[in-house]
Amino acid sequence: MSSVKTPQHAIHTQEIKVIMVSFAVLILIGAILLMLPISHNGSLRWIDALFTSVSSVCVTGLIVKETGADFTTFGQGVIMMLIQIGGLGYMTAITFMTVIRRQKLDHRDRLILQESLNYSGMEGLIRFVKIVFGSIFVIELIGFIVLSVRFFVDMPLDDALWFGLFHAISAFNNAGFSLFSDSMMGYRSDVTINLTIPLLIILGGLGYLVLIELYYYRRREILRLSTHTKIVLVMSVALLLLGVLLLLSLEWNGALGQMHWSEKITAAWFTSVNFRTAGFNTVDLSSFSDASLFFSTFFMMVGGAPGGTAGGIKLTAVALALIGVWYTMRGESNAHIFKRTIPAYQINKSYAIIFIATFYVTASAILLSEIERLPFLPMLFEVCSAFSTVGVSMGNGDVLSYSARFSDIGKLNIIILMFLGRIGVFAFTVAIVHKATQSRIKYIEGKVII
Numbered sequence: 001m002s003s004v005k006t007p008q009h010a011i012h013t014q015e016i017k018v019i020m021v022s023f024a025v026l027i028l029i030g031a032i033l034l035m036l037p038i039s040h041n042g043s044l045r046w047i048d049a050l051f052t053s054v055s056s057v058c059v060t061g062l063i064v065k066e067t068g069a070d071f072t073t074f075g076q077g078v079i080m081m082l083i084q085i086g087g088l089g090y091m092t093a094i095t096f097m098t099v100i101r102r103q104k105l106d107h108r109d110r111l112i113l114q115e116s117l118n119y120s121g122m123e124g125l126i127r128f129v130k131i132v133f134g135s136i137f138v139i140e141l142i143g144f145i146v147l148s149v150r151f152f153v154d155m156p157l158d159d160a161l162w163f164g165l166f167h168a169i170s171a172f173n174n175a176g177f178s179l180f181s182d183s184m185m186g187y188r189s190d191v192t193i194n195l196t197i198p199l200l201i202i203l204g205g206l207g208y209l210v211l212i213e214l215y216y217y218r219r220r221e222i223l224r225l226s227t228h229t230k231i232v233l234v235m236s237v238a239l240l241l242l243g244v245l246l247l248l249s250l251e252w253n254g255a256l257g258q259m260h261w262s263e264k265i266t267a268a269w270f271t272s273v274n275f276r277t278a279g280f281n282t283v284d285l286s287s288f289s290d291a292s293l294f295f296s297t298f299f300m301m302v303g304g305a306p307g308g309t310a311g312g313i314k315l316t317a318v319a320l321a322l323i324g325v326w327y328t329m330r331g332e333s334n335a336h337i338f339k340r341t342i343p344a345y346q347i348n349k350s351y352a353i354i355f356i357a358t359f360y361v362t363a364s365a366i367l368l369s370e371i372e373r374l375p376f377l378p379m380l381f382e383v384c385s386a387f388s389t390v391g392v393s394m395g396n397g398d399v400l401s402y403s404a405r406f407s408d409i410g411k412l413n414i415i416i417l418m419f420l421g422r423i424g425v426f427a428f429t430v431a432i433v434h435k436a437t438q439s440r441i442k443y444i445e446g447k448v449i450i
Contacts, residue, residue, distance in 0.1 A: 020423055023086070027057045027419075030082045039075035040065075047408050052079065054415045057086035058422035059309055061176025061279025061391020062382070062401040064411065068179035073162070079177060080166050086422070087173030087204070087309040088136070132208045135215070136172070143168035143200045150192045171200035174309040176279020176391035181399045184270070188282040189263050197280060198273040202240075205277040205304030206232060227340045228316065232305045235315040243272030243299055247292060255287040275299040277310035279391020286394045293377055293394070297384040300392070301357065311389030311421040313357045320350040361387050364417055372410050378402055386417040 030053035033039060035046065048064050055062050056079045067076060148164030155163065163179055170177045180186060187193035203211065210229045216222045225233075247268040248256070256264040270282045275296045285293070303312015324347035327335040335342045364387070365380045372379070378394045382402045385392050393401035403414050 023057060023419070023423065026082070026085060027053050030057060030078060033078045034071070034075055036074075038072060039078055040071050042070065044070070047411055051403070051411050051415055053082060054418050055391070056082035056175065056177070058389050058418040059083055059087050059173045059175040059311070060386060060389040060418045060421070061170075062386060062393060062403050062414065062418070063177070064400055064404040066181060066399055067177050068181060076162075076166065076179065080169055083173050083175045083177065084169050087169075087175065088133075131212050135208070135211055139200070139203055140168050140172050143172060143196060146192065146196050150190070150196075167197070168200065171197045171278065171280070172204040172309065174201055174204045174277040174304065174311075174389070176274065178280060183279075183281045185282050185284070188259075188267055188270075191266075194266050194270050194282070198270060201273050201278045201280075202236070205308050205310035206236065207305035207308035209307050210305060227338050227342075230338050231316055231319045235319050236305070239276060239299060239302060239315065240269075240272055243275055244268045246295055247271055250289055250292045250295075254289050255283055255292070272299075274392055275390065276302060276312070277304045277390060279385070279393070281392060284395070285392060286397075290377055293381050296392075297380060300384045300388040300390045301361070303388050303390075311387070313353050313388075317350040317353045320347050321354055323347065324350065357387070360417070360420060364413055368406070368410055368413055371413075372406055374405065382414070383417060386414045387421040389418060389421040 027050070031046070031050045034049040034052055035044060040049075044065065051062075051064050054060075065071065067079060071079065144164050146164075147167050148160050151163045152160035154160075166177075166179055169175075176183075178184065184193060184197065210232050213222065213226060213229050217225055244265075248264065251257075251268075252264065256267055259267060267283050270280070274280050276299045288296075301312055302315050302318050304310020304315065306314050306316060320342060323335050323337055323342060327333075335344075335347060361380075361383055365376065365383045368374075368383065369376050369379045379402075381394055384390070386403070391401075393403070396402055396404040398404075403411060406414065
């Protein structure tokens, strides 16, 4: 037997728990605010207020109450702020306010911030946070201006400004909440909407680290993109194109059949972007074939990049798992990409994330189908959307999500899935079940036939 060193990549379990509690407190505050009479029109049950708050903080977009009709302007403002804070990460926002007040962060606070941002180290952490907030402000401001100008064509200026601000924040944070009853179906062929909304979603889903690294690379302050950024960019482009091609091939004469060919491409593009990270739609998803809905669950489960506003098991985890499978099939023990070796523990962690996520989703879909006695495929679609914090839904037959048809127990299950997806299923499991340590003892290898 021999001893091995505990790696520096060990997860800070206590910091993950603090982040989880922070999100839970924010969700509770949001639900209480939404229950106030000035926040909603008509009656609002606690479970629906909690569902809306969780969906907002976890930047999901599933709705059991119509955002534009059932909530007042104040309530919509509460939802928008929950989306913004939830997208940034509660601890990130608190840290930024601490920096603004010129207070210092102790080591524990820095560890929490590092975990919440998926940042690789301590050096330059505060400067990174400042750049993150600056980048978010600029991107959302540009989105707000473009969308407000476009909406001003269809509505009064004050409404256009409000709709522009709400949808810019919702899109960049990959939330998918819309003030329109039909989401973006009324703008299916509009070039401005079909470029601006997806671009905001993509930028939010790439992750702050990738955005800032691309900025530095363009300014030639760094000469080489990191392996992480390269994987994120390649996987993002590949999945977006694959989604477009699959939707066009499966729905050309189906859900897209009555559209002009250019509108078909635009609708497929918009849907492909939203299937992975956000909940807007320009096509009635209930009209999609079973094949399209089934394949879309894979795209939803992949999600976006770590350290951003998107959910899912993360495309980097999928990429590392695919790399591991490729080199295993080739009989090689050392996996590498872009002339860089991938540590075995990262590939094993990716396998664990995918396995745990698949278990959660499958168990939840089976449980819900038994409780609600509803068709399994729409149930699986809704569960994947909730866990991956995507927000697309086949709908309840009206303007609400499929979850609106669920009982209180069913809605609670979806609430838990949204929370799991936002926190990160691997981090959540480690924080609850196991303190992350590595044994210093290595036993003699045992041979197992596979």
